[in-house]
Structures are given as structure tokens and as C-alpha cells.
Amino acid sequence: MRVETRRGTPAEARAALFFLAPGLFVIVFFFLLPIAASFLLSVTDFDLYALADPSNARVTGVSNYRALLSDPVFLTALKNTLVFVLLGSPLTVIVALSAALLVNARLARAKGFFRTTFFAPVVTTLVAVAVVFRYVYHPRFGLLNRGLTLIGLPAVDWLGDPRFALLAIVLLAVWKNFGFSTILFVAGLQGIPESLYEAARLDGAGGWQQFRRITLPLLAPTMLLVGLTRTIDYFQLFAEPYVMTSGGPLNSTLTMALLMYKEGFRFWNMGRGAAIAFVLFGVILVATLIQFRLQKGGET
Amino acid sequence: MRRGVKRLAAPFAVNALLVLGAALTLAPLVWMVSASVMPTGEASSFPPGFIPSRITFEHYRDLFQRLSLGRAFGSSLLLASSVTFCSVILNSMAGYAFAKLRFPGRERLFRLLLLGMVIPVQIAMLPLFLLMRSLGLVNTYLGVVLPSAAGIFGIFLVRQFARSIPDELLDAARVDGASEWLIYRRLVLPLLKPVLVTLGVFMFLGTWNDFLWPLVVLTDDTKYTLPVALANLVGEHAQDTELMMAGSVLTVLPVLLLFLGLQRAYIEGITAGGLKE
Numbered sequence: 354m355r356v357e358t359r360r361g362t363p364a365e366a367r368a369a370l371f372f373l374a375p376g377l378f379v380i381v382f383f384f385l386l387p388i389a390a391s392f393l394l395s396v397t398d399f400d401l402y403a404l405a406d407p408s409n410a411r412v413t414g415v416s417n418y419r420a421l422l423s424d425p426v427f428l429t430a431l432k433n434t435l436v437f438v439l440l441g442s443p444l445t446v447i448v449a450l451s452a453a454l455l456v457n458a459r460l461a462r463a464k465g466f467f468r469t470t471f472f473a474p475v476v477t478t479l480v481a482v483a484v485v486f487r488y489v490y491h492p493r494f495g496l497l498n499r500g501l502t503l504i505g506l507p508a509v510d511w512l513g514d515p516r517f518a519l520l521a522i523v524l525l526a527v528w529k530n531f532g533f534s535t536i537l538f539v540a541g542l543q544g545i546p547e548s549l550y551e552a553a554r555l556d557g558a559g560g561w562q563q564f565r566r567i568t569l570p571l572l573a574p575t576m577l578l579v580g581l582t583r584t585i586d587y588f589q590l591f592a593e594p595y596v597m598t599s600g601g602p603l604n605s606t607l608t609m610a611l612l613m614y615k616e617g618f619r620f621w622n623m624g625r626g627a628a629i630a631f632v633l634f635g636v637i638l639v640a641t642l643i644q645f646r647l648q649k650g651g652e653t
Numbered sequence: 654m655r656r657g658v659k660r661l662a663a664p665f666a667v668n669a670l671l672v673l674g675a676a677l678t679l680a681p682l683v684w685m686v687s688a689s690v691m692p693t694g695e696a697s698s699f700p701p702g703f704i705p706s707r708i709t710f711e712h713y714r715d716l717f718q719r720l721s722l723g724r725a726f727g728s729s730l731l732l733a734s735s736v737t738f739c740s741v742i743l744n745s746m747a748g749y750a751f752a753k754l755r756f757p758g759r760e761r762l763f764r765l766l767l768l769g770m771v772i773p774v775q776i777a778m779l780p781l782f783l784l785m786r787s788l789g790l791v792n793t794y795l796g797v798v799l800p801s802a803a804g805i806f807g808i809f810l811v812r813q814f815a816r817s818i819p820d821e822l823l824d825a826a827r828v829d830g831a832s833e834w835l836i837y838r839r840l841v842l843p844l845l846k847p848v849l850v851t852l853g854v855f856m857f858l859g860t861w862n863d864f865l866w867p868l869v870v871l872t873d874d875t876k877y878t879l880p881v882a883l884a885n886l887v888g889e890h891a892q893d894t895e896l897m898m899a900g901s902v903l904t905v906l907p908v909l910l911l912f913l914g915l916q917r918a919y920i921e922g923i924t925a926g927g928l929k930e
Contacts, residue, residue: 361755368833376747376803390780480880
């Protein structure tokens, strides 16, 4: 039975308006309104001349979008962004889940220390660690190649070789972000009742079977959350290529967000930049829906 | 005998893997600190090493005296503090209202707001710049602070926490004749303190680390924040490895220390914000 919630007095509603107004004003005026405006901008040819005098901008319909779809540079950025997300998200999930399983293992010592350590990169400043990784990736003086050659692997020109530059940024992203997902996974793991594992052991299930039949299915909500936060975040990849490669070599690390920035704020092609932003938004929405669908499919 | 080995092997494997993971995680950060105190040129020598031949703070002196990164440090500190202050107040007011004040359409409005949480901020950036330009706020600190002064995530975080405040407490205060503002100020704010600490840490770190918006809206290098100044510095001093590492330490260290001091609040915030509902 549900207890009847009392209705608020008009005075209470007035108070609510007073408490909500400043926050909602900021959100509407500086976030929701610009998003709507962004769509309007994307169907105009707003450029440097319009910046001087807005009456120079004309409505051009879908021509920005059509131009993008036949622009090889944009298609490269789209492809790079997708590759980055498709490589980075699963890799982050795997590393994060492995770390969470280790930290959460009964045999593990000093759990607090390891959890804090794994989380440390998350709070660091992206631009600063991107600068650091520029040097870690240095073909001759960098730590990574030093480590690789020590274990007998060949050195790689990480940021100078178009085949490896995007991969190098993926590795940085995994290093920077896995700790965040590890925290979520640890919380999820701690929510699984120990009695389930005991029952499985009594039935003779081994470690892998327990992981497959108990841990993974019960982590599904956490998995969805981690997957969503990772993909939405990774689709917006900007600072790493900006600082480390400027999108090169040969546009191999040019992402949609970086292209939007260049078109919008370097060349002042704001209509075109807004169109890129909206395609990015569309792609993110589709990716979100796909993940919800996959989650549902996994349940039935 | 084999059992004994097995009993020792499992704990060893788990902890060895943890140590390896921690070493890989910390290596870039440790190298950053160590290279920042190496004499010029030493970080770009073969083979690369972790231990400075002698410790020098000349690169830090350079940053402050010659390259005026001290000013960028001040900008970052001012902006992060301002955003933290504003967002704690505005989000706590709105979050409390959504949780506890009864008014028509409350749930619908809140659900509508939540939808906006999935929209990436980058989408709004170009028109936001034009808006700031027409308000004369380009290249001002206010232009950086205003868009972050309240946010959907912050309101959501506070609302989740504020729902546990008992209605009887608020009603009793109303019967005693306290105004709604007094109730919020004297009764609700102290009760919200834990979640406001979490929100404060989130906002401080987020603003300190933010790059794209300050890069766009701050056009004058005397106003640059640390990340923008640092990205700018890479362009001119990329060869100066030790100097760049000192700049990175200066940027990363404050937030890392803040996190270490308040990590409980921060991590609880993530699991609470992420897993409930």
C-alpha cells in the first residue's frame, strides 16, 4: 500500500521555483539553448563573414551534411573515431575488469593501495599526461620502446608512424581511464552474494565456470554502465590528438571532435563545424541504443 | 607436496600481477616527476632512465620566472574554486528542491532534465561561443565559470542524497515558522555536507583538468589556465623534455594531492552516482 503523498502548499511551490530558478537558468541558457542553436547553425553557411555580421549567413539546408559525406578528410575522422572507440572501449573494459577481479580477490593484499594506484591516472590532467606520453612514446629516448626492447620486441615509432599513432592514443586512453571502470566493477563484484559461489563450488564448478555463469551475468548492469560511459567519452576524443599529434601523421589520429574544433574555431566555418558536431551526436546516440539492445539480448 | 606449492602459488600470482599492474600504472607518473628534476638534456639520452644523476629545480624556476606559468596556476586555481563554489550552491538548491519541495510537475521536469545528461557538451560549444561573444564574455573568467555554474549531473547527485532527509524534520521547522530559505540554509545544507564535499571535489578536478572550453573562450595568454598554457608550451619547447615534465608535474600534482586527501568522498560519489537507479 502506498502512503498518500501530501500535496505541497502554494508557498512551497513558490519556494521550489526560487530554489530551482538559478540552476535551471544556467542549464537552459548555457547548455540546452546552445544545443538547439547548434542544429540551426548546422543548416547555415555561417563563416568568418557571418561572424563579423550575422546577416551574411544563409540557410543552406542539408548542404553541410551532404558536403561532409563526400569529404575524404571527414570520412577519415569518422573512421578514426570509430576505430578508437571500438578498440579503446573493449580494451578498457578488459583491463578494468581484470584489475577489479585482482583487487577484489580474497588473496590480494593491500587492496586499498592498489585501488588508489589504479585510480590515480583518472584524476590526472589529460593535457599533462598527454604531454608526458609524448615523451614515453619517443622512438629512441622513450620508456615504452626501452621496455619493449628489453623483453625482445622491436621498437616502434609510436607517434610518427601512421599505422601506430592511433593505437598509441588508445593505449594512453586505456591507461588514463581504466581505474574509473575498475571502481565501478569492484562495487559490482561486492554486490554479488558469496553464497552463490559456495553453491557453485558444491556443484563442482571450477573458477572459470564460476566467472562465466555467476560473475559475468550478475555484472551485466555494471557492464552496461561502464560500456556506455566509455563509448560516450571516447567518441569525444580531442585533447590527446590535439597535444600529441595535431591529428597526424597523415590524418591518422584526426578525430571528429578535433575536426569540429579546427573547422569551427580555426577556420571559423561554424556551420560546417556544427554539422560535424551533430553527426557526432547522432553516432553517439546510435551507439548508446545498440548497447541497450545488446544488454536486452543478453538477458533473454 | 604439490598441494602446498599450489596453496602458495595462487596468492603469489594474484599479488605479483597486482604489483605489475601498479608498476605499469605508476611508471609514467614516476618518470614525469623524476625527469622534471634532471639536469637539462638528461631525459633525452639513451638509454632512458628513472634516476637523475643530480637533482635540480632549475626547470621549475624557469616555469615561474621566465615562462610565467605561475600566472596560469593562479588562473586555474581561481577558476576551479569559483566553479566549485557556484556549482555547490546552485546544484544543492536545485537538487534539494527536486528531492523535497512538493510542486506540480516535479517528477516530469526531473526526468526531462535527466535526458539531457547523455548529450555531450561538445555539441553546444560553437553556439555557446557565439553566445559568449554577444554577451562580451569571450576572454573573461566569467565566460569560463558560467556554463559550469550548475549542471544536470550535480543536481542529480544532490537529489539522490537529499531524498533521505525526513519530511517530518522539514515540516517541524515549517510549523515553528522558519522560512524556506532558513530551512535550506540552517537545516538542509549541513545535512547535505557529505554529498557536497563529493560534488565539490568532482567540480574542482573537472574544472582544473578541463581543456576544450578554456582553450576556446580564453584568447589571451595572460588568462590561460594550466592545461592551455601547457599545450601552448609544447609547441615552443617540445625539445625541452625536463622543462615540459616540470610543467606537467605543476599541473598534475595539485589535483593528485587533492584526490589523495579526499579520495573517500570522490570514490563514494562515483559508485553512488553510477549505480543507484
